[in-house]
Amino acid sequence: MLETQGTMSMRFLLGSSASLLPIPPLERQTSPPTAVGDEQEKEEAAGISAFTAVLTAKLAETKSELLAEIKDTYARYEARLSTVQAAVDDHTERIAHLEQxxxxxxxxxxxxxTTLSAIAAENAKLKAKLTDLEGRSRRNNIRIFGLPENIEGPTPTVFFSQLLFEVLGADVLSSPPELDRAHRSLAAKPGPxxxxxxxxxxxxRFQTxxxxxRTARRLRGNLSYKGSPIHIVEDYCPEVLEQRGQYxxxxxxxxxxxxxxxxxxxxxxxxxxxxxxxxxLPSVKDAADFVSRRCRDDGDRSLPESN
Known part of the structure; x- marks a missing residue:
């Protein structure tokens, strides 16, 4: 015998606990309708109606819960999106300001x-002029290396004028040269x-x-004063000394x-x-190349000829 739809509806409505209670199956009557059969059909119709009502109520309740949950979720995401949108707007404004x-x-x-390039060019010109002016201010100067300290006494101008006359000789200087100034370099005085x-x-006088x-250049390495070897050179500014030192x-x-x-x-x-x-030779590189070529030429000339 099969359970009727009313019986199944009752099991669904009663839930899992009701499934533990035995419900006797109703036998489908194939005999002509009787009072019992009518009553059974009414019960089945009532059960189906009750099941439909409960199901409809459950669906409505579930729908309401889902709608409420969806609305709540939507509200939360909408709030987050509003925050994100505000941040994006702020960043957009900042980026536009930064771009500007x-x-x-x-x-x-x-x-x-452009200004710096002009200033650099002008500075280079001024530096060149300053170097030239400093060089011109030193054009009457010489420097003497190797003279012991304190030999000049209280009148260095007179002493060094006489010294030059003695070192270079009367065949170069007819008399002690006229000097405007003579002094030691401004470095700290050395120890003994x-x-x-x-x-x-x-x-x-520049001619003197x-x-x-010229005489000191010709006698380079052969000048001395009272047994002390000395060197007489031109007085150059630091920039010129640096350029000359490269050679x-x-x-x-x-x-x-x-x-x-x-x-x-x-x-x-x-x-x-x-x-x-x-x-x-206009540059140090040109001079080095010239020396290299000369070394190769001298090496080739020194090789023995092959028969």
Whole structure:
């Protein structure tokens, strides 16, 4: 025998606990309708109606709960989205402000670069002029290295004038040269075992200074005063000394190769060639390349000829 729909409806409505209670199955009557059959059909109809009502109520309740939950979730997400949108709007405004500031800064930087380039060019010109003026202010000066300290006494100008006359001889200077100033360099005075400070001398006449410099260059390594070897050189400003110092190694190699280099003011290197002509080497690199070529040529000439 099968359970009727009313019985199944009752089990659903009663829930899991009702499923434990045995409900006797109702037998479907195939005999002609009787009072019992009518009553059974009414019960089944009532059960179906009750089940439908309960199901409808449950569906309505579930729908209400779902709608409430959806609305609550939507409200939360809407609040979050509002916060995110506010942040995005704020960031957009800030980015727009930063872009505007960046554009303005870029324009300012471009203008400053242009101004800086002009200032740098002007500064280079002024620096060159300053170096030239300082060089001109030293054009009557020489420096003497190797003289012991304190030998000049209280009248250094007179002493060094007489010293130059004695060192260079009467065949170069007819009389002690006229000097405007003569003093030790402004460095701190050394101790007894220290290296003596060099002497700075300013001639009254440029021609006399040139004569002394040319003679000292010709007698390089052979000048001395009372047994102390001395060196007489031109007085250059620091910038010119730095430029000339870059040629020191190249000039040493040129001397070793038998050439006669000459470094003219401020730092222009000339080399006397075999035919007597002068070759100008405008940069340290050009001078180094010239030395390298000369070394290769000398090496090739020193190789024995093959038969």
């Amino acid at each position: 500031s960046a554009d303005s800064t870029s324009i300012d930087v471009t203008e400053m670069k 075992a220290g290296k003596p400070r060099h002497v700075v001398i300013c001639f009254h 200074r040139e004569l002394v410099v 020191r190694d190249v000039m040493r190699k040129l001397y070793q190769l038998g050439h006669k280099p000459a470094l003219r003011y401020p730092a222009k290197l000339f080399v006397v060639m075999e035919d007597g002509s002068r070759k100008h």
